[in-house]
Amino acid sequence: MTTNSLPPEPNNLWQPKRGLNKRVEQAIIWLFGLFALISVATTFGIVLSLLFETVEFFKDVPLWNFFTDRQWTPLFSNPQFGILVLLSATFLTSLIALLVAVPLGLLSAIYLSEYASPRLRKWLKPALEILAGVPTVVYGYFALLLVTPFLQIFIPQLGGFNALSAGIVMGIAITPLIASLSEDAIYAVPSALRDGSYALGLTKRETIFGVVLPAALSGIVASVILAVSRAVGETMIVALAAGQNPRLGLNPFVPVMTMTAYIVQVSLGDTPAGSIAFKSIFAVGMTLFLLTLVFNIISFWFVRKFRETYE
Amino acid sequence: MTPLSSQAKPLDAGWDIEQKQVLKALGRRQGIDQGFSWLALSAVIFSLFVLVVLLADVLIDGIPVLSWNFLTSFPSRKAETAGIVSALVGTIWVMVLVALVTFPIGVGAGIFLEEFVPDSWLARAIEINISNLAGVPSIIYGLLGLQVFVRILFPITQGRTVLAGALTLALLVLPIVIIATRESLRAIPGSLRQAGFALGATRWQVIRSHIFPLALPGILTGVILALSRAIGETAPLITIGALTYIPFLPELSLRGLQSPFTVLPIQIFNWVSRPQADFHALAAGAIIVLMVILLLMNATAIYLRNRFQK
Numbered sequence: 001m002t003t004n005s006l007p008p009e010p011n012n013l014w015q016p017k018r019g020l021n022k023r024v025e026q027a028i029i030w031l032f033g034l035f036a037l038i039s040v041a042t043t044f045g046i047v048l049s050l051l052f053e054t055v056e057f058f059k060d061v062p063l064w065n066f067f068t069d070r071q072w073t074p075l076f077s078n079p080q081f082g083i084l085v086l087l088s089a090t091f092l093t094s095l096i097a098l099l100v101a102v103p104l105g106l107l108s109a110i111y112l113s114e115y116a117s118p119r120l121r122k123w124l125k126p127a128l129e130i131l132a133g134v135p136t137v138v139y140g141y142f143a144l145l146l147v148t149p150f151l152q153i154f155i156p157q158l159g160g161f162n163a164l165s166a167g168i169v170m171g172i173a174i175t176p177l178i179a180s181l182s183e184d185a186i187y188a189v190p191s192a193l194r195d196g197s198y199a200l201g202l203t204k205r206e207t208i209f210g211v212v213l214p215a216a217l218s219g220i221v222a223s224v225i226l227a228v229s230r231a232v233g234e235t236m237i238v239a240l241a242a243g244q245n246p247r248l249g250l251n252p253f254v255p256v257m258t259m260t261a262y263i264v265q266v267s268l269g270d271t272p273a274g275s276i277a278f279k280s281i282f283a284v285g286m287t288l289f290l291l292t293l294v295f296n297i298i299s300f301w302f303v304r305k306f307r308e309t310y311e
Numbered sequence: 312m313t314p315l316s317s318q319a320k321p322l323d324a325g326w327d328i329e330q331k332q333v334l335k336a337l338g339r340r341q342g343i344d345q346g347f348s349w350l351a352l353s354a355v356i357f358s359l360f361v362l363v364v365l366l367a368d369v370l371i372d373g374i375p376v377l378s379w380n381f382l383t384s385f386p387s388r389k390a391e392t393a394g395i396v397s398a399l400v401g402t403i404w405v406m407v408l409v410a411l412v413t414f415p416i417g418v419g420a421g422i423f424l425e426e427f428v429p430d431s432w433l434a435r436a437i438e439i440n441i442s443n444l445a446g447v448p449s450i451i452y453g454l455l456g457l458q459v460f461v462r463i464l465f466p467i468t469q470g471r472t473v474l475a476g477a478l479t480l481a482l483l484v485l486p487i488v489i490i491a492t493r494e495s496l497r498a499i500p501g502s503l504r505q506a507g508f509a510l511g512a513t514r515w516q517v518i519r520s521h522i523f524p525l526a527l528p529g530i531l532t533g534v535i536l537a538l539s540r541a542i543g544e545t546a547p548l549i550t551i552g553a554l555t556y557i558p559f560l561p562e563l564s565l566r567g568l569q570s571p572f573t574v575l576p577i578q579i580f581n582w583v584s585r586p587q588a589d590f591h592a593l594a595a596g597a598i599i600v601l602m603v604i605l606l607l608m609n610a611t612a613i614y615l616r617n618r619f620q621k
Contacts, residue, residue: 022513036423036433036489039440039441039444042482042485046447046452049457049459104354107351107354108354110351111351111352112355115348127362131358135576138365138602140580140583141583145368203341204348205343206344208347226446233447233448235448235546236546263450264546267552281550282458
């Protein structure tokens with residue numbers, strides 16, 4: 001882009017090609033804007049594709065039966081679809097997972113943020129990230145072929161498939177999620193708060209429990225709720241290790257069937273589209289989607305409502 | 312314990328006793344402190360121990376089956392002759408397609424949100440939407456893929472094919488790429504953009520020639536992390552109906568896109584769920600292959616991050 005210092009004839013004056021640039025700019029904005037809308041379209045796609053088959057499903061199975069039946073027998077000639085059966089299994093495995101993951105994850109987060117030296121922290125965080133990056137099907141292998149036989153030494157009545165080992169391994173799988181998100185929250189607490197507490201004569205642990213953790217509470221609770229949502233939607237570990245027996249109850253030693261395991265079971269079989277079993281996986285998927293959505297919304301809400309801000 | 316009030320009095324025996332009490336209590340408090348720090352440390356050590364046990368178990372079971380034949384044979388009902396070639400090739404097919412789809416779309420969306428409409432209601436709405444999508448279980452994406460890519464777009468995808476699987480996984484990891492793109496664009500100083508505008512460049516010219524090249528390492532790291540998430544995903548592909556027994560490879564052409572397929576995690580799932588121990592060893596072998604690929608991808612991501620971090 002050079003300009004002529006001599007007075008030129010108007011016709012020879014160089015003009016940049018602004019028109020083309022403008023057209024390119026417009027095209028880029030439209031194209032990239034379209035790409036950005038794909039994520040919105042995904043959300044609508046999920047809701048619509050679940051809704052469509054779910055509505056079809058509830059034409060055959062009354063909503064009331066779906067929530068009150070105590071049997072899940074989709075392949076019987078007189079099929080019953082009591083979602084409580086699958087929900088109880090999902091609740092059970094998620095509860096066991098949280099009993100493992102919350103203490104492990106929180107203590108790890110506290111150690112990383114409050115006790116570990118910066119050098120140690122630099123090594124520990126990526127190690128935990130590796131734990132988070134292991135595919136869940138590998139955890140399923142671990143649960144079925146290592147943890148279950150190991151637990152059977154101590155609990156002889158434990159079945160080959162059971163909620164206990166699936167839950168424990170799922171807990172280990174979501175520990176890094178809790179550890180990493182809680183660590184972010186704990187690390188973000190200003191050190192002036194800690195110093196103030198030390199100045200009052202509190203010890204390090206008393207400072208952590210009395211000052212640091214309450215200040216980071218919103219982030220910690222949010223991480224736990226996200227972990228719940230992850231545990232509820234976790235598929236491969238429970239499909240491999242928890243079994244395929246729809247059974248109402250909270251006995252962790254017997255095979256059970258979670259919502260996700262049911263979807264996997266039906267998908268593995270050759271279920272024709274339009275059959276009641278095919279529609280049922282969408283109804284179960286819808287239940288799962290709404291459940292995790294509620295957890296995610298609570299988590300967002302909690303962070304917003306209880307976040308302590310320090311200026 | 313009221314050491315302050317007693318301090319006003321002259322030194323006497325009472326003060327001495329209270330000081331002893333305080334010291335004793337302090338000793339107890341510090342003991343609890345020490346115990347707690349060990350407890351916290353043991354939580355970290357336990358997590359790492361689990362990682363080591365997991366890797367050791369898989370290595371012990373899997374190394375004996377690893378061989379050239381294992382990598383180049385098709386799956387079989389006989390454990391001795393079974394291999395992972397169709398799963399390995401399927402994984403590569405799907406990964407290449409996911410990368411080809413998510414890179415332009417994710418980066419384009421990220422640029423749009425961060426550079427063209429920053430701080431607008433649209434960007435905020437899409438941001439909320441994206442963080443919601445990140446919380447949706449992956450198996451739900453499988454149901455979406457089953458309905459949209461396998462059934463509605465049947466004329467394009469021909470059903471339960473490589474293309475349908477790749478598109479499903481692409482939707483699943485798209486938020487990761489978009490978020491990574493936005494974050495690396497945000498890290499570029501605004502003065503660079505101002506300099507470009509001052510020279511009369513349009514927004515797109517500034518992005519193309521200055522902002523994007525600088526943000527590229529961060530974006531690539533995000534893309535690799537997204538791919539390493541996609542490579543281990545099993546549930547959505549089972550839901551769209553990827554087959555487990557595939558005794559052939561997809562053609563190396565556009566028609567290959569419409570070929571049935573399997574991937575490593577599905578092959579692993581299939582072998583683990585069989586009762587015979589021979590197949591469990593095969594699963595461990597396939598897990599080693601999968602973990603090596605994952606490790607290589609993560610190492611690349613870390614290398615990129617360190618190489619270009621400023």
